[in-house]
Amino acid sequence: MSTMKLAVAGATGRLGRHVVDVLTERGHQVVPMSRATGVDIVTGAGLAEALAGADVIIDVASWHASEQEAATDFFRTSARNLHEYGRRAGVARIAVASIIGVGNATAGFLAAKKTHEELLLSGPLPVRILRAAQFHEFVGQLLDWQQGDVAYIPALPSQLVACRTVAGELADLALDPGEPAAGAPIPEIAGPRKETLAEAAALLGARRGVKVVGVDGSGMPDAEIAAEGGFLPGPHAKLAGPTFREWLDTQP
Numbered sequence: 201m202s203t204m205k206l207a208v209a210g211a212t213g214r215l216g217r218h219v220v221d222v223l224t225e226r227g228h229q230v231v232p233m234s235r236a237t238g239v240d241i242v243t244g245a246g247l248a249e250a251l252a253g254a255d256v257i258i259d260v261a262s263w264h265a266s267e268q269e270a271a272t273d274f275f276r277t278s279a280r281n282l283h284e285y286g287r288r289a290g291v292a293r294i295a296v297a298s299i300i301g302v303g304n305a306t307a308g309f310l311a312a313k314k315t316h317e318e319l320l321l322s323g324p325l326p327v328r329i330l331r332a333a334q335f336h337e338f339v340g341q342l343l344d345w346q347q348g349d350v351a352y353i354p355a356l357p358s359q360l361v362a363c364r365t366v367a368g369e370l371a372d373l374a375l376d377p378g379e380p381a382a383g384a385p386i387p388e389i390a391g392p393r394k395e396t397l398a399e400a401a402a403l404l405g406a407r408r409g410v411k412v413v414g415v416d417g418s419g420m421p422d423a424e425i426a427a428e429g430g431f432l433p434g435p436h437a438k439l440a441g442p443t444f445r446e447w448l449d450t451q452p
């Protein structure tokens with residue numbers, strides 16, 4: 201495959217840094233886009249310059265909090281800007297990371313991501329979506345959000361996946377010029393092992409000296425849907441390691 205120039209929105213994030221690594225290792229030219237690199241996909245500052253000559257945009261930017269309305273505003277504005285500036289720059293397509301199960305979401309961040317998908321799909325450029333399970337890298341964030349040496353984590357089913365694994369899959373999708381087959385389901389990537397968030401968090405908690413207590417998740421948006429497995433991968437999903445435990449063993 202010939203070398204391409206890819207502009208990565210959210211290049212400094214949990215997933216974004218792995219997307220940059222994967223593309224760079226494959227010999228492609230990467231333009232990292234985040235406010236830290238002087239590019240704001242909400243205000244548009246630096247965006248035209250960053251996209252000059254780019255073949256493809258990868259959107260792995262995210263809003264920092266879980267409230268639905270603010271997250272939706274972020275995704276609405278960023279989707280419009282990536283399409284508008286991307287079209288003017290002659291970009292061929294946008295590839296975006298979404299979350300498994302957003303089609304079932306009725307509230308919260310996942311509902312905002314469902315809107316994000318819809319907004320991106322309604323723009324002028326072709327869009328390729330990859331839905332991922334929760335990241336291994338996200339479990340630490342769940343612990344960070346709690347204080348003290350006991351953490352209350354929902355015992356909801358998940359099939360956690362490593363960001364590096366998602367990044368490889370998203371790079372494949374972004375680089376593929378082909379059209380998805382008509383009626384094909386949105387591709388999904390998840391880890392090899394079904395476990396609850398609390399079980400995974402307990403493994404990390406043991407390293408940090410934090411006791412993890414599994415709770416039922418009530419109070420969380422769509423907890424019932426999650427408990428019934430509504431955010432687990434579908435039968436067409438690609439499952440790929442490492443497991444959470446294997447991944448944790450590689451972390452410093």
Ligand SMILES: NC(=O)c1ccc[n+]([C@@H]2O[C@H](COP(=O)([O-])OP(=O)(O)OC[C@H]3O[C@@H](n4cnc5c(N)ncnc54)[C@H](OP(=O)(O)O)[C@@H]3O)[C@@H](O)[C@H]2O)c1
Pocket residue numbers: 209210211212213214215216233234235236237239240241242243259260261262263264297298299300313332333334335338
């Ligand atoms: N977390 C999960 O478990 C999970 C699971 C499946 C899918 N996803 C999806 O994967 C994507 C990446 O998630 P993540 O957890 O890697 O996100 P993250 O770690 O929170 O990173 C967010 C990135 O977006 C950038 N950003 C924020 N506001 C920006 C702005 N106005 N302009 C330009 N860049 C901006 C941030 O950099 P600056 O602060 O420097 O701007 C950062 O690079 C999201 O779409 C998310 O919904 C996440």
